[in-house]
Amino acid sequence: MTTNTQITEDRILILDFGSQYSQLIARRVRDAGVYSEMYAFDMSEEDIRAFNPNGIILSGGPESVHEAGSPRAPEVVFNLGVPVLGICYGLQTMSEQLGGKVEAGTVHEFGYAEVDILVRDQLIGELQDNENQLHVWMSHGDKVSKIPEGFAVTASTPSCPFAMVSDEARHFYGIQFHPEVTHTSKGKEILSNFVHKICGCRSLWTxxxxxxxxxxxxxxxxxxxxxxxxxxxxxxxxxxxxxxxxxxxxxxxxxxxxxxxxxxxxxxxxxxxxxxxxxxxxxxxxxxxxxxxxxxxxxxxxxxxxxxxxxxxxxxxxxxxxxxxxxxxxxxxxxxxxxxxxxxxxxxx
Known part of the structure; x- marks a missing residue:
């Protein structure tokens, strides 16, 4: 029998960088039967450790990593030893902070896109819409131009070569599109793969x-x-x-x-x-x-x-x-x- 304390034992922390879709991330995680809470990106190291998450999601956001004073994820996020998923701006700040590079895109993508699957990691699994393709919703100007050491590119578009990346050894994942919106047809499954298969969370939040x-x-x-x-x-x-x-x-x-x-x-x-x-x-x-x-x-x-x-x-x-x-x-x-x-x-x- 599941106790009231146990239903929040498996938990995902969402750090909000200001995206209009951030609340949707929390909703999708809870739809997957996993407890989640969302806090501002500048949550203290002490509070992050006290939350004791099974995994962390970095949301999208409106800023550019090149802007002075633009938000960054607390360093403890990458040292805590738990899986991390960066979405849109979350991917970009993760790449910059771990030694990659982000540049202003010559083509800004806002809307429907077809992503070509190159490598099937744990996040992608067997998912596809067409053969080795995902139908997704893009919303970005900047894009990752160099991935950090240890990362591999797992999916791309013609104008966004690093649409999905992962470092499976450290369980770090990044996606340039928004899996939380309904326009990304396999978005719920992508988030479910992260919280269940990668983070090991059980579906206790019913x-x-x-x-x-x-x-x-x-x-x-x-x-x-x-x-x-x-x-x-x-x-x-x-x-x-x-x-x-x-x-x-x-x-x-x-x-x-x-x-x-x-x-x-x-x-x-x-x-x-x-x-x-x-x-x-x-x-x-x-x-x-x-x-x-x-x-x-x-x-x-x-x-x-x-x-x-x-x-x-x-x-x-x-x-x-x-x-x-x-x-x-x-x-x-x-x-x-x-x-x-x-x-x-x-x-x-």
Whole structure:
């Protein structure tokens, strides 16, 4: 039986150099059943060692390795003894740092390309679209002009002679295209080969295991304290409500603000599902008249949005003040919203 601790034992570290596709790398790794986390390229040596990755992926990025102050991978990445995969800019900085050379390309490749397979290393394996060809998505101006000692070229295009390279002895791999995007038809398989065959990671990161892990984490974090959650009936808050209820039971109270703007009978459905069927304590705040009065005569969509948001906060706060002993406020939101709201170093690929 897999324990909650074990599902994150096999892990991939992604160092972000600012590509717009970096989050996709993490997604593809987790789709392969392997836990991953992404950090900025300047992550400290101490933190990298503490993370204890089975492998490291260097993302793409918008900068040129020739620019003063352009980002570099921490040296520990190449001394840690774990496999490394450099993607686009990740390949270029790895090549420069290990003794190769990168130059500005005379032909910039942005879009579909056909890569000719020259050597079948562990990363490529038996993959192909046409005979000894891969259909990929390129996005680069600079290109590697000399590979470091110990590396071999494994795939190329007419304008990019080092489209894929590898040093199998040290388990270092580099690719000039983006395997994380859907336009690279065998991209998921390439990343799967890296995390499974090369890094030796098991497929432990599954939906069932993730739910068990989150429930255990919630119990440890919350203890015996009370939690308040704003329940809308949408996917985000509904998932949080279900997880919290399974973790802490009656310690959870939900406030459902019925603003009168829902679909027909949706308010009753929310109460039936969560209060009656699941046994969650749900306080229904009937605020239809209040919302409709506040919205009366307003035609501007943005103004309406702000009115609804303001009224929701006020109604929710009024209900919250009626409760005693609540220590935590829970919020349900999807991961892309977290990324969009956070300060980001991302740029073009």
């Amino acid at each position: 939906s069932e295991h993730i739910i068990d892990l989150r429930i255990e984490q919630l119990r440890q974090q919350i203890g015996n304290e009370k939690v308040l959650l704003g329940l809308s009936g949408g996917v985000d808050s509904s998932v949080v409500a279900a997880l919290l209820h399974k973790a802490i039971g009656d310690q959870l109270t939900c406030v459902f603000v019925d603003n009168g703007l829902l679909r027909l009978n949706e308010g009753e459905q929310v109460m039936q599902m969560f209060a009656e069927n699941m046994g969650i304590r749900v306080i229904r705040a009937d605020a239809e008249e209040r919302f409709l009065t506040a919205l009366a005569g307003e035609v501007d969509p943005e103004a309406k949005r702000k009115i609804i948001g303001r009224e929701f906060i006020e109604v929710f706060a009024e209900e919250a003040r009626k409760l005693d002993g609540v220590k935590y406020l829970a919020q349900g939101t999807i991961y892309p919203d977290v990324i969009e709201s956070a300060a980001s170093k991302q740029g073009k690929a």
